[in-house]
């Protein structure tokens with residue numbers, strides 16, 4: 001696949017699942033235009049753009065169908081706007097926090113609407129990358145702007161076009177899950193689709209859910225000056241290592257975010273501008289939280305509604321479309337990738353699966369298998385929280401023998417110079433020295449974890465760091481420090497020490 005292709009932005013009951021696809025099942029197909037293509041990709045988000053671009057670049061006749069905005073969640077309602085909002089929040093924090101650098105601190109005057117304006121501008125600046133024009137010019141991919149639904153095992157209808165294709169790739173992503181809480185619908189709420197288009201700065205933002213979306217948005221709003229309360233039914237950052245989560249928690253507490261763990265929302269009421277959320281602790285105690293805005297971030301649901309998957313014999317559940325390890329659905333001509341499969345929901349995973357689907361369509365059995373043991377993820381709070389490979393729980397569940405190596409940020413010269421000493425690298429090492437997984441918390445953890453992402457993806461051992469010279473002074477040296485600690489412990493066993501002593505005597 002071309003480099004250009006790989007450079008795409010990897011790119012509501014049980015509750016309400018808001019289908020992005022309007023139901024148009026009653027329209028007949030006889031009056032519609034019919035086209036025949038090699039491949040039809042449904043959804044122009046991180047996964048779909050990558051798959052369509054790859055197939056197009058390799059000479060296939062491809063049609064891409066997008067019902068909403070080109071670029072999907074990542075560009076419009078996810079990664080890009082969230083990281084842009086966080087950038088403004090960090091700037092505000094730096095101004096307040098300047099005293100420790102010998103600079104008079106100032107309380108920033110946050111122009112919230114300008115902050116939101118910048119968010120929308122950054123989206124607009126990047127939109128060309130995921131545009132119909134670029135798809136056509138660079139990859140010879142035609143785009144149809146309509147919601148798609150299956151009208152047969154090898155046929156999709158989108159707007160006034162019936163598409164027959166040898167292969168289909170479903171990449172329709174996911175939507176915010178809205179839990180069935182009494183009064184929530186009536187009160188109204190923000191999701192990831194509306195939080196970046198707010199028209200006023202919340203005085204007190206209540207965030208439902210302490211996962212990555214909830215925590216990134218909670219800290220960003222707090223640093224921009226809003227009061228913030230997080231209501232989490234379990235523990236915040238439940239998928240990450242608690243030892244490292246504690247480091248982020250210390251900072252969130254210092255920022256003044258009110259975090260209520262083991263609390264579930266029972267009822268929401270709105271009176272004028274005020275939301276009152278009644279919450280119940282797992283021990284049964286009840287209390288209320290009042291605020292002027294409410295963000296629902298309690299997880300995602302795959303966009304399977306409205307696709308008429310039954311007509312193509314594609315099995316699915318509310319948790320996603322069923323795929324095998326080649327990403328094939330129960331219809332052997334149809335692949336599914338990204339959030340809609342209900343697996344790890346990250347842009348880089350959607351991109352990875354997009355490339356894999358291309359390989360499997362073109363090379364069939366010679367393609368490749370979907371693997372997740374080497375997938376990294378980063379949550380962009382301050383400090384950042386990053387992970388790659390197996391988690392400690394997974395290592396334990398699999399009965400793998402392992403040891404743990406730690407290297408703290410406070411021993412690193414650059415971290416001290418930058419005033420960023422709260423952090424830790426924690427590496428899980430197999431008995432053969434193989435790097436099984438790594439967690440990093442601290443400034444730029446998302447960059448620091450990349451050395452381990454390379455190592456885990458390539459099955460490298462800790463000894464691979466021996467030959468590496470890390471430039472001084474960098475945060476990357478912390479990874480090398482962890483490897484040095486491991487090598488030192490392995491090398492200087494009592495037996496080896498005795499041998500070295502004996503050799504020294506011979507000298």
Ligand SMILES: Cc1cc2nc3c(=O)[nH]c(=O)nc-3n(C[C@H](O)[C@H](O)[C@H](O)COP(=O)(O)OP(=O)(O)OC[C@H]3O[C@@H](n4cnc5c(N)ncnc54)[C@H](O)[C@@H]3O)c2cc1C
Pocket residue numbers: 010020021042043044045046047048065066067068069070071072073074077078079080082146147148149171172173174192213303306307337338339340345346347348349350
């Ligand atoms: C607030 C937030 C922050 C995030 N931050 C990060 C981050 O920092 N890093 C990271 O890796 N991930 C992040 N994610 C996750 C990331 O956005 C998703 O994992 C990624 O966008 C999934 O890509 P996808 O291609 O599967 O789906 P999407 O990008 O959502 O694309 C799906 C597309 O399909 C279209 N569609 C749906 N149904 C139909 C239909 N029937 N017909 C035609 N088109 C249809 C939709 O309109 C959409 O454009 C974040 C998510 C959110 C919500």
Ligand SMILES: NC(=O)c1ccc[n+]([C@@H]2O[C@H](COP(=O)([O-])OP(=O)(O)OC[C@H]3O[C@@H](n4cnc5c(N)ncnc54)[C@H](O)[C@@H]3O)[C@@H](O)[C@H]2O)c1
Pocket residue numbers: 179208209210211212213214216231232233234235236237238263264265297298299300344345346377378379380
């Ligand atoms: N930096 C990143 O890469 C990034 C950022 C944001 C989102 N994402 C992706 O998007 C996905 C979805 O993020 P998310 O934060 O919405 O989901 P999540 O599933 O990761 O977290 C949701 C949280 O809400 C809690 N919860 C569930 N029901 C609740 C209720 N009724 N009341 C209170 N709390 C409740 C859960 O215990 C959980 O901690 C992530 O898993 C991730 O894959 C990635």
